[in-house]
Amino acid sequence: MKFLNAEPFRIKVVEPIKKSTRAEREKWIEDAYYNVFKLKAEHVYIDMLTDSGTTAMSSNQWAGMMRGDESYAGAKSYFKFEKAAQDILGFPYVQPTHQGRAADFIMSQLYAKNGGYIPGNMHFDSFKGHAEVAGSIPVDLIVEEGRTANTLDHPFKGNMDVTKLKALIDEKGKDNIPLIIMTVTCNGNGGQPVSMANIKEVSAIAKKYGIPFMIDAARFAENCYFIKKREVGYKHKTVKEITLEMFSYADGCVMSSKKDGMVNIGGFICTRHKELVPMLNLLAIVNEGFITYGGQSGRDLEALAIGLDEGTEEDYLEYRIEQVKYLGDELHKRGVPIIKPTGGHGVYIDARKFYPHIPQGEFPGQAMVVELYRTGGVRGVELGSCAFSKKDPETGEVTFPELDLVRLSISRRVYTNRHMDVVVNSLADVYERRHEMKGLKLIYEGPILSLRHFTAKFKLL
Numbered sequence: 001m002k003f004l005n006a007e008p009f010r011i012k013v014v015e016p017i018k019k020s021t022r023a024e025r026e027k028w029i030e031d032a033y034y035n036v037f038k039l040k041a042e043h044v045y046i047d048m049l050t051d052s053g054t055t056a057m058s059s060n061q062w063a064g065m066m067r068g069d070e071s072y073a074g075a076k077s078y079f080k081f082e083k084a085a086q087d088i089l090g091f092p093y094v095q096p097t098h099q100g101r102a103a104d105f106i107m108s109q110l111y112a113k114n115g116g117y118i119p120g121n122m123h124f125d126s127f128k129g130h131a132e133v134a135g136s137i138p139v140d141l142i143v144e145e146g147r148t149a150n151t152l153d154h155p156f157k158g159n160m161d162v163t164k165l166k167a168l169i170d171e172k173g174k175d176n177i178p179l180i181i182m183t184v185t186c187n188g189n190g191g192q193p194v195s196m197a198n199i200k201e202v203s204a205i206a207k208k209y210g211i212p213f214m215i216d217a218a219r220f221a222e223n224c225y226f227i228k229k230r231e232v233g234y235k236h237k238t239v240k241e242i243t244l245e246m247f248s249y250a251d252g253c254v255m256s257s258k259k260d261g262m263v264n265i266g267g268f269i270c271t272r273h274k275e276l277v278p279m280l281n282l283l284a285i286v287n288e289g290f291i292t293y294g295g296q297s298g299r300d301l302e303a304l305a306i307g308l309d310e311g312t313e314e315d316y317l318e319y320r321i322e323q324v325k326y327l328g329d330e331l332h333k334r335g336v337p338i339i340k341p342t343g344g345h346g347v348y349i350d351a352r353k354f355y356p357h358i359p360q361g362e363f364p365g366q367a368m369v370v371e372l373y374r375t376g377g378v379r380g381v382e383l384g385s386c387a388f389s390k391k392d393p394e395t396g397e398v399t400f401p402e403l404d405l406v407r408l409s410i411s412r413r414v415y416t417n418r419h420m421d422v423v424v425n426s427l428a429d430v431y432e433r434r435h436e437m438k439g440l441k442l443i444y445e446g447p448i449l450s451l452r453h454f455t456a457k458f459k460l461l
């Protein structure tokens, strides 16, 4: 019943956020060299920089924090977390880590140390980095419909192209493929879901060739909710049942708890193979801390145990996915060129369509981010010619990515749809004034091109 469809929580604790004037924001963003990473968070009214680690915890989680057992070894909170991970994900062995990328590191040490190719739908940066450091080559095999530029409506744009996967195995030989990874939802193309059919098919191929199959599970609950809503045969199953089925096809998973774990920090790695556990524990001990805390405090583990349960509840997931869709639909109604359909955790805007008169060398995405901040105090992030340009090491020639995107991520349980209305009105106002807008000039890059979006300084043109 649509009229019953408000947020499935009421607010017990509030965190004031500061409204500001356009004049103040113009000064703050100038002081930040037109890079929103350099803004003070208190100068942001609605923060849509990321959905990572920004979740609002529930009263139950906060109560759990007080029960956190801070014993060095064998803490009660560890066993609570271990049981939650076993019950909800279905893997028998679990190792906590300080965040998701530490689990990526352990996975790369277990599987990616002896070279070879690692196919995935679209690998997340932190695993890509670890694979390359370990000496193997990550390969993205996303389906054609899932390429970010492709605006076709398709229910599972996160799927892996199975034909390309088979071709890669044939070409390189199964001994040169140490691991296959599926990222759910697919972060790299906007939180697009992967279907159960695709996971099953990839798992069957992996089994046939004896290749381990892992799931990068940061947004697993959002993915399972999409399966329930969009895939034939899942309507009458609960998200918790779908979750167990999904993970049953994999050898293990890596998790960033900062997303669907519903907490602000933490991660873990799971496996169903007992023989891997000693190495997994050892890698954790040298990098994270003792096995039963893995870089997290007891209270973190306690909150995570509760968060895994809350994050797979359907009322919550319905509100979550509907809120993302609401933001996308309202922006679309106002003419703003968004990437469709909206995925699990945010809305992406096509900056080259938004500002066709601003060349990529003048950063149309960054220009939109800056003007959105100045207009409404809303902080989004550029994923375009600042974040993803490449430079030829010999000639110094710069190539721009095909797309200049701006991402507006939605934090879990943090903002109401009234806040989303502010975002819509602000961006629609920026869009109405688009013809007056100019681009930016990059005046400082920082030490590493691929990380320059964190360090770049700009001036207005």
Ligand SMILES: *Cc1c(COP(=O)(O)O)cnc(C)c1O
Pocket: 052, 099, 100, 101, 102, 104, 124, 126, 127, 183, 187, 216, 217, 218, 219, 255, 256, 257, 258, 259, 266, 267
């Ligand atoms: C965030 C994320 C990671 C890395 O996790 P951190 O907790 O940020 O270290 C890995 N994979 C995916 C898909 C992610 O979204």
